[in-house]
Amino acid sequence: MTRPPARLDGVCELLRGLLFGLLLLLASAASAQKLPDSSFDHTKTGFPLTGVHTRERCESCHLNGIFKGTPRDCDSCHTSGSRFAQSNTVKPARHIPTTQNCESCHSTQGFSGARFSHAGVQPGTCSSCHNGSLAPGKPSGHIQTQAACDSCHRSSAWLPAAGFDHANVVPGTCATCHNGSRATGKSSTHIPVGAQSCDACHRSFSAWRPSAFNHTQGVVTNQCASCHSGSFPPADGRGVRHIPYQTVASVGSANCDTCHKAGFASWTPARFHANASVSAQCGTCHSGSFPPATGKPATPVHNGVTTCEACHKSTTSWASAKVDHATFSTATNCSSCHNGSTATGKPTTHIPVTSTNCLGCHTTSTWQPSRFNHTQVAVANQCSTCHSGSFPPADGRPARHIPYQTLTGAAIGNCDTCHKAGFTAWTPARFHGNVTVSTQCALCHSGNYPPAVGKPATPVHAGVTVCESCHRSASAWSTVSFSHSPANAVGTGTCDTCHNGAAATGKPGSHVPIPAGAARCDSCHRSQASFSTAVTMNHGVVTTAQCRTCHNGSFVSQGNNGGAMAKPANHIPESQLLNGAAMDCNGCHTATSNWGSPRMNHNGSLGGGAGWCKSCHATGTSYLGGMEKKSLTHERKTPVALDCSESGCHRPLGNKGAAYTKWD
Template sequence: MSLLHRLLCLLLLWAGLLAASPVAAQTGRKDFDHLSTGFALQGAHANVRCESCHLNGQLKGTPRDCATCHTSGSNWSRNNVVKSTQHVQTTQRCDSCHSTRSFDNARFDHAGTAAGTCASCHNGVTATGKNAGHLATNASCDSCHITATWAGARPDHSGYTSATDCASCHNGRQASGKSTNHIPSGSANCLSCHGTGSWKPSRWNHTQQPVAAQCASCHNGSYPPADGRSSNHLPYQQVSVSASANCDACHKSGYASWSGARFHASFSPTGQCATCHNGSYASAPGKPGNHIATTAPCEACHSSGNWSVSKVDHSGFGATTNCASCHNGSTASDKGASHIPVGSTNCFSCHSTGTWKPSKWNHTQTVVTAQCASCHTGRYPPADGKPTTPRPWSPRSAPAATPAATRRPTASRATTCPTSRSACRPAPTATPATRPATAAGTRAASTPTTTSAASAAPATPAATWARWASPPPPCTTA
């Protein structure tokens, strides 16, 4: 075989291989390494038929760039996905934003995008733009948003003041607004209480708007942290004089604390005390355990100023009233330990309803016969007892009379005081008697001689008792 013949055979063989290659791909040949051609089949390209790219079985000259196949009007575009007319205007390669898996979810590199030009693409046609609920603003997108996501926008509030209409954006639709449990703040601007960086903490201090007599508008339990009345708050709304009262009628110590409220300093109820003073409310004490058993209302005895000063109306009490049911020492003052024993005698028998003293005791209120020492022992003043050094009792008789004939006359005076002072008696009235003249005859003695009644008659028991009971009189001289 000549050399020329051999060359011809090789050319025919090479041509046959070239012609057979697309047929092999179309018939499902899987062992061909497309990477050997310098173009790896990845993503959606790995699943398309060969003739989608290799037109008319022509392997050579197949374009390798995205735009040739994915641009409308190109010979290779045919049924391929092509760039839409609303595509972002760009000269960058497709694969700078898109992957071979899908044209969706493109990742545009905003690194080289000039500030303030976002809307040239993000206009709602070319790329996602502002939605219908977006804030009404002419500011550029990048003044609030970042390129990674639309969410988490940070508007620049540095230029906003109390005159800014915050609610025009913060209305719950375009931007977060007041929650349903926000306190009723009327027309007060958000910036009056909140900062531009965060809603919390709030600067609310009750000065941003009038609050006098309007406490319950917020302090009703519906707007935390504005607390309302506690479960054991006084039921002031059930008392007629305070039924329509607001919180600050009693709570006057400022906005920092509820403590220090004074109901009776603000209201002067004339009744209905037990509405609050029934033991159910810590700030309104009820009757203590040792209170007088009564169904009378509190105001019948007490005033609103002080419980300790009570004035029980005793005007209807009498001798049949059981005073000791209250005056027993624990509920009300009772008989002291030094009170005379009176048995079952009622207090009213001796005392009045106005005061314990003076007492009307006159020994007729109870039987006292042969019972004197029950009281008169010294332990129950003013009922005195025996003196500490009593005189022994002994009957005495009057001294015997001296016969007149045996009496010795005295020179100038006579005494009637006997030897014993206990027998002293007042000097009897003298009856003059004429006596004989003396031997000298110069003077007639007129010494009185007497015969007293006491010496003339024997002493009686009554006279003896009288003499013992009374101190002896002083001796008399004549």
């Protein structure tokens, strides 16, 4: 069979078109006369209508009214040249090359918004489609690279791109791409780094942060504020409570590192005054609004004060402040500031001065020395208010002060009861001169409170606890009326235990000598009221002593009745007797009660040099005694007798009389 000529083919094609159009008109007319049943459920055909298909007429797919054999795939209707394509949208010539079914990417809602599945795309072949013709390709501003798209981009979206291999990037050329056009560039809040390359700080290709910036990448000395202005986070600027140093004339141009010298890791610690010289405008920062720059406290001393440096002359410490007291007077209420809180107040050990103003004693230049002179407050009978030991330098009673406060009944008002020498010295002070005391002497006179003397360590004071038993005067110890205890009564022989010249009055130098051990005071002195009262010489206790030890004229003042009487001037010269120089008084005077009844003891004198008789018995001698006196010539004149006995007349050598008792 031969093919008709070409012109006939055209005629045939035209006729077929006219016939097809006629059939459509007929079908439309028939349809207009009788529409399909709208309740027809197309789902039952196995091909549910969705999207745009629900709005198409039946004959758009069922050509020539033929239902059977209507294709169900997309390609039969949406491929150019297909008889079912008619006026349908068909796959364009520039469609990306794919063997996938249409529905793999497109839906019945429309061809636009296709969702291409890259599941079957071979790695490194992206540009087969993404060439700017079939699918979007690299824009004109894309970074220069020969790498496949999927080296950086993912099939889910172009951005964000990740995984760019920076291995071959020349150091210092980051900005070639990272210029904000081709790739992410520095943001408007990036710290100003001048011409510094990105990789000076950003060392990772996976993320911009954290960066490796450490203040060594550029010049930072005295340049801190170039970045730390608050405009380039995270480089923080001055906080709202940073001291406003820029308003202080002398340091307004300072930079951060003028004060912040702790390195780049921390702003603190920072020292302003240690690094900046400021002598004025202190209140600019020290207002309390810019901690840690302290402001003035809400105290009276600071009321109305705006110029710190008027008092505070040091920038290292507030404590060295010197308030100008030039305008202050005694009318100034010092304690409004000097209350221990606002300014130095009275310490707890300050003397109690009640409402007396500080200026009454202190000057405005220093607290000490003060001018206190006991006129600023009432002090009469008030001494111990201050002088209690609790308010130095007002000293109190020392530990060895007499404990007058323990005395019962002593009318002692205050210190000035005894201390009357004024306010410059405690001494001299007189207790007994101002206080009447008759008992309890030992409370003070114990030896523990000089100059109040205690009892001496003598036998007379042993065991004695009541001074006033003997000492009756508060002006002198010597006015004593000793009360002897029964153990020391007359006759006990204990007197010299005390009366030894040390503990109590002892024997005077003019006392008659008595043998040691045998004689006791009360042997003669029988009264304890006085040694000179009721004195009776007791010769019984001096029998071992010689009479002339006392009766020699040296002790006539001792005792009563002329004391120890000595031989009178007309006493017979016992030295004329045989061995008479060795004779004692009791050789003749055998009684101690009186001298008047002696018994003459011739001591065996023989006369003629062996004791002379004539010394006493010669006429003309005037010695005491009733001896008979005659001249040696009373018997014969010649020869004259040598002595009474030796003459051969009177015994013991003569024959007359009895020896020593009778002449004839």
